[in-house]
Amino acid sequence: MSQPVALNLAAVIVAVTEGQPRVLTVTGPDGRPAIPSGPLSDDDSTLERALRHWIRDQAGIEVGYVEQLYTFGDRDRGFTAGWRNVAVGYLALVHEAAPSPGAAWLDCYELLPWEDQRTGPPPSFDASIQPALAAWVSDDPDRANRVAAVFGDAPGFDGIRVLDRYELLYEAALVAESYADHGVAVPDDLPGSTAMLGDHRRIVATALGRLRGKLTYRPLVFELLPDEFTLLELQTTVEALAGVQLHKQNFRRLVERNRLVEGTGQRADSTGGRPAELFRFRPDVILERPRPGLGVPYR
Amino acid sequence: MSQPVALNLAAVIVAVTEGQPRVLTVTGPDGRPAIPSGPLSDDDSTLERALRHWIRDQAGIEVGYVEQLYTFGDRDRGFTAGWRNVAVGYLALVHEAAPSPGAAWLDCYELLPWEDQRTGPPPSFDASIQPALAAWVSDDPDRANRVAAVFGDAPGFDGIRVLDRYELLYEAALVAESYADHGVAVPDDLPGSTAMLGDHRRIVATALGRLRGKLTYRPLVFELLPDEFTLLELQTTVEALAGVQLHKQNFRRLVERNRLVEGTGQRADSTGGRPAELFRFRPDVILERPRPGLGVPYR
DNA sequence: CCCTTTATGCTCTATATGAGCATTACTAGA
């Protein structure tokens, strides 16, 4: 009655470089990018240890912060016939985009272009997705509410609902996986977003949503930054992840009021303009405030 | 090299009755309460469907809202020797505490008494846990920060950190599982909290934390209430889950400003005092506001 | 010395939150 379970640990390994969030990818069997995944070894007493274990072995990367995301076990996520393929997805943050053999850093917003709202809706959204969604809605007006709810014209674009948006686009047949999953040829007039192996783009969407959510109440950004940074670097990193632009002075005020950082007294040899003070994360904040983070707005 | 994986779906089924949050439990092999769990059947295409399937079959309960929580796979969570026992934990909300054969509703705060701060710290906390924690801290002053961070003397008790608190108490050997997990006899001077089978209390703690967190930005409470309710019933239910008391007038203001409910024009035949208007959930709010919920404070 | 660029300090307003006072509409019982 019961297929055996093949359990894998899949990792969305995130770094932010040059103001862009990136995920580590390997090349999947069909040539499409895939997130790395590895086995649950009997040697490791916990799932998280097993994850760190194979990431170290395979990619040579020592990840810092690790958090379990979600377990994916749909029957059709078949990589091994005769088995129920289950993956436990993890989010892992690393300080710098170290290159590793066979792996490449892929821009998050190549995978999910509509999530980058830093300079307003991205060109591909206005040009292709928006009209295609409008057409999809006109087929069934009840869909209008759902589109509005996640892409939010009036009420606002809620940064954390990354997965909801991906799933809506999937349902509206606006991502490559909508076709690939059913063995149908992918049309070539699709909005230009990079597809991934199997349900891996879903897993990345889950990761980005979780990361955005946690940013606001946990000091996760500092896992992605060097030890010392300027406030602009901090802001740029937050903006990169949140996908929205922030008001500089207000961001500074927020960070200082919440006592998330402390000045080092050092100045950064600036790239242009007045030199900025270098700051470092103040770990004690975790003990002082119940939910230390940067309350990113998301409208 | 690899043990076979035994995968189960475990459900924390929550209802709120008479102002108390309760979880559905069955009797475990050792007589201790356990949360119900069932198999991942090949007939079910998704994990969630499999979960609903066996809950319907076994408990005769049709659950409403269902959300995946976390996957537990520590090597020592052994129920079946020779297998890696993995459980995917789910949170499920039901409207009413329907009785079911072989199952019983257990008060959440019997399992986690320290989480009920509605009338201040509960007696058992001040009487036993607080002093025991103080002793534990005096063994190693570095622990003081950790205790303060989760039980929050100065900074505040953060409602969502349920799991952190349970894990701290586990480490401080203040819950029965600290002993049972190592096959040691449980001392009888432990603070009076009900233990569960294996890591089930951890799973319940995870569920309560998640539920508390989501309350603030998703209209989950209404999954636990009847179709029509008074604002006091709504408030009482929120307080029960959040474990804190709320200011009545401000709560009403919040609910009305956010347009979460609409009046029915009917009045409740009151149990005492002026009759209250009956309200119902306004589902459209999900489409109007990006994050509709009751921003519970948690200090 | 002027211009560009970024850092940093400060203000003003709208809104949200926390706390409390006051009044109203019922029930139960003297």
Next chain:
DNA sequence: TCTAGTAATGCTCATATAGAGCATAAAGGG
């Protein structure tokens, strides 16, 4: 009928926070 008890409901006030913008400072390059 009058009185007390219990909630419901309306309103105010102080404080905190978020959003937006003005102004000045400190660097480098022509």
